Amino acid sequence: MNPRERRAARHQPPNPEAEAASRPRRRKAPITVEQVIDTALGVIATEGYEALTMRRLAGALDTGPASLYAHVVNKSDLDELLIGRLCAELVLPEPDPAAWQEQIRGVCAQLRDQYLKYPGISRAALAMAPTDRETLRVGEGLLAVLLAGGISPQAAAWAVDALLLYVAAYCLEVSIARRRAAHDDDAWVLDRDELQRRLTALPAATFPHTIRHAAELTAGEGHERFDFTLGVMVGGLVGR
Structure with a gap:
């Protein structure tokens, strides 16, 4: 063959x-x-x-x-x-209507961790038509959980696409940031104090909210932003 x-x-x-x-x-x-x-x-x-x-x-x-x-x-x-x-490494849960949001976040976190083992590999998943059986297995599993949670088929189908896209994009950004941080000239990118200093030094008349909330704009440890965004995405499906 x-x-x-x-x-x-x-x-x-x-x-x-x-x-x-x-x-x-x-x-x-x-x-x-x-x-x-x-x-x-x-x-x-x-x-x-x-x-x-x-x-x-x-x-x-x-x-x-x-x-x-x-x-x-x-x-x-x-x-x-x-x-x-x-994708073959992911463990998919048995859909539970009472815990569907946690299950979705759990599968996405597993995929995130797989992607981050291999810097930049999530770029390969972007714009890829899902035809591999293991990749389709993950989509099937996410779809089953969303449907069990009472999400309409159309909303569930688009949500699977959006979730996988976000996970891939998040991991790609993390990989790029880590690579830049390995070079001294780019270290400031991950230096929160330096970033806050740059934000608070902006013209106050033009950027009043950015200056006032520089701490909030630069906050977040580990995967806190990832968890927040997934929560917003999944929570927004409730009632659809």
Whole structure:
């Protein structure tokens, strides 16, 4: 099965009989798709998502770029496999109408933690059509929880998209900020005192509220802002 056929097969319902019949004909290759994914995640963990190219990945696997295309169609296909691997690690709850808001926040927090293990990888999830089964499994799980909570199907469907988009964007921003903080010239970006000083030094006639509430604008430890935003998003669904 060539890479395009393999990718297409991931989008089809499972067919155990066909899979069993194909096993004896499976070619024993020195590099497997799982090895490609493992190595790609290793590169991202140490160098960041932006460092991951097909050429860089081939070097890490001690092979040529052309040989990778025996396992993945292109970089977009690789991105889909990477996000699918991270989604496979998520534990989805049994929908509970009495605890649906907590369940939604819990799944989003799990995804956040997976993304942040691999700096910048959430960029791969942006504008991605969800077709990988593991990625779809997460969407299915979130949808089931929202529906159990009494959210209308249309609102629930759009909420899943919005929640996943926010988690990806949040993690991308955190990854960028952490990378900048690693350079002395950019350290002030995460220095709250310096940021407050800059805000309070603005012209009072033009920025009265910014100056007055500089502490609130720069507040937040750890993932407090993430938790706040999820609470606003999920809470806004009540009654819809």
